[in-house]
Amino acid sequence: MNFEYSKQSLELQNKLDDFMQKHIFNNEKEILEFRLDNPWKHSPKLEELKNLAKKEGLWNLFLPRGYGELSPGLTNLEYAPLAELMGRCSFSSEIFNCSAPDTGNMEVLAKYGTDEQKNKWLKPLMNGEIRSAFLMTEPEVASSDATNIKTSIVKENDEYVINGRKWWSSGGMNPSTKIYVLMGKTDPTASRHVQQSMILVPADSPGITIVRPLSVFGYLDSPEGHAEIELKNVRVPKENMILGEGRGFEIAQGRLGPGRIHHCMRLIGAAQRSLNLMCKRVNERETFGKKLKDYSSIRQDIAKSACEIEQGRLLTLAAADKIDRFGAKVGANLIAMIKIAIPQMACNVVDRAIQAFGGMGVSQDTPLASFYVYARAIRLADGPDEVHMYQLGRNLVKEQLTK
Ligand SMILES: Cc1cc2nc3c(=O)[nH]c(=O)nc-3n(C[C@H](O)[C@H](O)[C@H](O)COP(=O)(O)OP(=O)(O)OC[C@H]3O[C@@H](n4cnc5c(N)ncnc54)[C@H](O)[C@@H]3O)c2cc1C
Known part of the structure; x- marks a missing residue:
């Protein structure tokens, strides 16, 4: 590289x-x-x-x-x-x-959308005229295993009828959000990975109720927000199906590539800014007769943070490079590694910066508190850490057994 x-x-x-x-x-x-x-x-x-x-x-x-x-x-x-x-x-x-989540949704439409779907939804998304949401997670099932998703999508003549309840639909509260990419079951009797489909659902379709916004450690993340959404006999034309019935997982694999490592890339920026702010702050404040920057514990925190950020940056670049040259499938292990390592790294670095800032660190007067909440939430939102470890561990054992 x-x-x-x-x-x-x-x-x-x-x-x-x-x-x-x-x-x-x-x-x-x-x-x-x-x-x-x-x-x-x-x-x-x-x-x-x-x-x-x-x-x-x-x-x-x-x-x-x-x-x-x-x-x-x-x-x-x-x-x-x-x-x-x-x-x-x-x-x-x-x-x-x-x-996010527009980048992932735009990628899905660009990669798998029909010309009609692209004209109607991708174009205004790319022009920034509308926004979108991705509706997969459901309150009733453990959604880190997407085979559990149970919202039903039933074909009736020229339409699909959708029933279910979603939550954590980021962007769902945004008044500009006009289209949802929804994952649900078209065939509960099919084999596990072909039961699910992805379908486009206009946000103003009759039968949709925005139940409430969910907060993240008290933050509403407005104006995008994270919505709980009920879908009751929502009807959409059959042309809204993406790629075809039963191909939801295939699309999800594509969506899990480049679009989903953007959070890691952004978190490196959040961690780096936190460290920069920390370095300035410890040069300004004094306790017990010396500047904070002169305490060994503070210097260790700064040094550890710099090492961790650079490690994370290089690992992320390696994952991006692998995707570019060989595709997301070949890059799967590196993608899993950054999803495990980067949000945790950002949590650690931001946490040290918060500590060095004292009370100000948890207030609204620096971006640190919101960075911490972002990094902590990504340990779930981009798939829980444990799921990435579960898959990476399985792949690494398999690799050794086939050598
Ligand atoms: C801020 C935020 C934004 C989000 N945005 C979206 C969005 O836009 N669209 C959307 O559809 N979803 C979104 N989500 C939801 C997110 O993808 C899910 O919360 C996540 O996939 C976990 O699903 P769950 O909440 O149902 O947890 P569960 O599936 O109930 O899992 C709970 C816990 O079980 C443990 N666990 C699960 N599997 C394993 C395993 N294999 N090994 C060990 N432990 C395991 C993990 O600790 C996990 O956190 C968002 C979440 C947050 C917090």
């Missing part, structure tokens, strides 16, 4: 950093306060910045080269440092139309 970034990636890194310095960090407080005071409304400032980012060509950077004219032409390896830069601010990836 070549550790040098390409010219295109370096140019975009400079441009993106410049944009963030000029327009994002100095508006961060205002945008976050607006969100706290106006849940489920869009900050006008954020919308303004989206238009500016689009004009400057900092838009849809996530879609890798293989997607032809839909892609800005970057590989995953080239995109990784850009996502890291975005990760330094909790909402900035949305400004560049590079935020």
Whole structure:
């Protein structure tokens, strides 16, 4: 693997950093306060910045080269440092139309959608005119094993009828969310991995009730939010099926590739900014006659954090490089490794920074508290740590047995 970034990636890194310095960090407080005071409304400032980012060509950077004219032409390896830069601010990836769950949903539509599905849903998503949600997890079943998902999708003439209850549908509270990618069962009698399908469900379909927003350690993550959603006899045209009945797992495998390592890339940015803030803070404060930076325990925390961030960064780049060169299937072990290692690393690094900040660290006056909540939630949201370990362990044993 070549550790040098390409010219295109370096140019975009400079441009993106410049944009963030000029327009994002100095508006961060205002945008976050607006969100706290106006849940489920869009900050006008954020919308303004989206238009500016689009004009400057900092838009849809996530879609890798293989997607032809839909892609800005970057590989995953080239995109990784850009996502890291975005990760330094909790909402900035949305400004560049590079935020979850839309990135994963756009990838699904770009990869598996029909022309009609692409025209109707992918185009406005890529233009940033609408947002989307991914509806898999259900309150009634252990959803870390997706074969348990039991929402029913039944064909009736030219329509599918959907019944079930979903929760943790990120983006589900957002007034701009117009389309759901829903996973459910079309054939409960089929073999385990072909029972499920993915289907497009317009958010305004009759029979849909947004039951409530779920909070994450008290954060509503507005305006996207995480919704509990009830679907009662929801009817959609048969053309809304993605790829075909029974192919939900096949799509999920595709969705688990590049789109799902973006959280890891962003978390490295969150961890790096936390460390940078920590270094500045410990130079400012003094206790018992000396600066915090001169305590051995503080220096150890800084040194450990720097090592862990760099290890995580290199592992993430290795995973991105493997996906680029050999595909997500061959990269599966490295993908699992970063999903196990990076959110935990970010939790540890942010936690040390919080401690060094004292009481301020858990308040709204630094981004640290929200970074911690993000990193901790990703240990579940991107699939629980244990599930990635379960699969990685199985693969590694299997590899040895077949050698
Ligand atoms: C902030 C946030 C955002 C989310 N966004 C979305 C979204 O947009 N769309 C969506 O569909 N879902 C979303 N989720 C849901 C998330 O994907 C699920 O919470 C996750 O898959 C776990 O499913 P579960 O909650 O049903 O936990 P369960 O399946 O009940 O698992 C509970 C625990 O059991 C343990 N466990 C499970 N399997 C194993 C194993 N093999 N070995 C050892 N221990 C194991 C783990 O500790 C696990 O955490 C989000 C979750 C959060 C917190």
